[in-house]
Amino acid sequence: MSIDALIADLTPILGPEGVLTGEQLASRQSGVWASQEIKASVIFRPSSTKELSQTLKSCNLFGQQVVVHGGLTGLVSGALTRSDDVVISTERLNQIEKISVDDRTMRLQAGVRLESAQVAAKKRGLMLPLDLGARGSCTLGGNAATNAGGHQVIRYGMMRESILGLEVVLADGTIIDSMNSMLKNNAGYDLKHLFIGSEGTLGIISRLILRLRPESLSQETALLACTDFSHVIALLNRFDRSLGGTLTAFEVMWKNFYQLVANSTPPLADKFPFYILMEALGNDPEVDRERFIRVISQAEEAGELADAVIVKSGAERDRLWQLRDGVDKIVDLGPSKVFDVSLPLSEMDQYVIEVKQRLKSALPKSLCFVFGHVGDGNLHLVCVPNQEELKAFREVEKAVYNPLANLRGSISGEHGIGLEKKDWLSISRTNDEIQLMRLLKTSLDPQGILNSGRIFD
């Protein structure tokens, strides 16, 4: 089998636009945040589900492995390719096909960018609740394949919860049309869940029906400071209870992260151990604001708050979110490693202390910044080993991942496993779970052509 034969087979089907090689291929970047050129022998760009099906059918017949490309914004090297790889890109599957205001659904192809879908929903007075920093580049198909998280999970769930139905093409080209559009459908197995979050290893998602929500009319934001992690937990429970279903973000920054991002003009003094960026989306601006302020006062009276600032303008809000999203400042410090672990809230404080101790003993000169979606049990740790310790990234991984095993935490709350974390999968999954994953993989993709080597070998 040669790549040339596969290309000759597919060019009449996909047309010249649909098959990129040589110069055309080499001029493309390997990722949104990467400066290197993409490496691959060919990129197939089907423009319809049928073309995608024919592409996979041919690859399967040829026994040719493929790597699936969406928006190339993944953080676990899931889309990484070598020069002899065959890529299938969903970039020409980019149509928003239908928005139903009555049914509050959106039907679209997998290559549509998240931000385009957000804008389209907003134009109809509706909201797609998934939101993340990569919104301008990432695709809904990629969001589905990786079960993306983001800032509003505590209220709206992950990408999985916004997917009503999908169409997926299996390794052998079979098109599974599971385009359900209802909130409830118990007619047999709910097959979409097999493909959501499986990182393109069981099928390529080609189309989605998404659940939309009413657009919110009020947005209340506050930055809060706490002296103790037990107060952080108390506040989360208080806000979730007292804001009547409107709590949408509960992000926590540990002290040294806050100090780094807040710089010389912090909105709150930078001496506290924990800072919470809290947001509520509602539909009743006056009532919502009054309640938001009242609930924060109650927390203050209960002694759970050390300090607080409630946002008064859009500019102030943007500034607070810029703090939270200020990971760039860490990247400036040198080569770093970003983690996205998840674990029970009740274990979180102790876990962070333990990781820092382990790091200190293994890599005394390293830095570790902690922040994240604490409301979802999801933490980001960004670790910066000292230059002399650059070879020690493995030690960093050990310090972060090993304590999760006893806590039954996860090595990935939202980014997925890809190529990068597969060595650590057994921290979070039992052997029997991994065996069952393999069984599903070999049942659905017997030749192992789809995103081979991702998640597990």
Place this chain on the structure above:
Amino acid sequence: MSIDALIADLTPILGPEGVLTGEQLASRQSGVWASQEIKASVIFRPSSTKELSQTLKSCNLFGQQVVVHGGLTGLVSGALTRSDDVVISTERLNQIEKISVDDRTMRLQAGVRLESAQVAAKKRGLMLPLDLGARGSCTLGGNAATNAGGHQVIRYGMMRESILGLEVVLADGTIIDSMNSMLKNNAGYDLKHLFIGSEGTLGIISRLILRLRPESLSQETALLACTDFSHVIALLNRFDRSLGGTLTAFEVMWKNFYQLVANSTPPLADKFPFYILMEALGNDPEVDRERFIRVISQAEEAGELADAVIVKSGAERDRLWQLRDGVDKIVDLGPSKVFDVSLPLSEMDQYVIEVKQRLKSALPKSLCFVFGHVGDGNLHLVCVPNQEELKAFREVEKAVYNPLANLRGSISGEHGIGLEKKDWLSISRTNDEIQLMRLLKTSLDPQGILNSGRIFD
């Protein structure tokens, strides 16, 4: 292979309490709403996951098919047995193992009854949001295996959305421990979804970790009347938008259902085509009530409401919910058939008209009552063929199910397929979907011992 050999094999493992035959077995009912005795050759009642595993391992070695029994409240004959069947009951797996207030989770065994779990959560100031009429008898394991729905799906999702992790025993006795307790865990395939809603055909769920919510402090309820279905849709969108996330139930009753259940003293005149029972759960009694009333007034001003009554007492609320749950009154009319279809909201009005026309032409003397969880796209139709037409249940099914095919509706929004609806599965699922379901079944349960013949043959 004989049943006797299997019983001899398992009795030392399960003990005399764990193996029911003869008199002990014959004295039990076949279902919560059934007066017949249960039919089976033996009921195995493991008291731990390990015993369940050993039971399945033996059955698998003997090639013995088993039927799984939870609370026996299913509505699609999923638990129906013949006299030579082997039953595995989860009734001795009935421990609530842990409630974590900080993490807002509950860990329990699969045989715990829904109401026990609800009560235990409430004692800790938390809420398990799943609620349905069978709460006193149904088990959480059964709720998980059938992905139960109920009255609060619009706000909290189905049972699936309340399950963070589970433990399941496969056909060969392998215990899959997937007891995740976090909101986010993207470490490989999320295996729990394979078992939720698969009606016990892929494994027997033995343990669950459930997500709890803050208990609500306010409950506002109203009964509304509409002259047009477009107003029903407008109201749903309005309330979902304007009640800021507190809308928890949006139940609609069609005119003749309302007339039957409301009887001689209807809370609203019984001349309107549609009645909506709407409820919002919040945490701020004063603010919530003021807003609830205001939003209903706004709907009235917009011409979407023909009449309305807002509940002033618990007794009034109970009365309204008794109307909605008044299916008994239909059962009194004679042998009937209950459906739980789902379909896009935008198609619902026309669908009901079409079903009624089809019924009228096929079975002129039949009656058809319509109500349901319209906020979730889920309708109940209860059809009562005339006595002369009793043999015509198949005609009723045709009238209800056939129009769903073009609308991509579902023959089951919440009850599942069981034995009862499997002939109709292809109305709601494509051949390729059903083939994929079969592939999963044969991969996980090669001998087909688990709930054989449920969902598909």
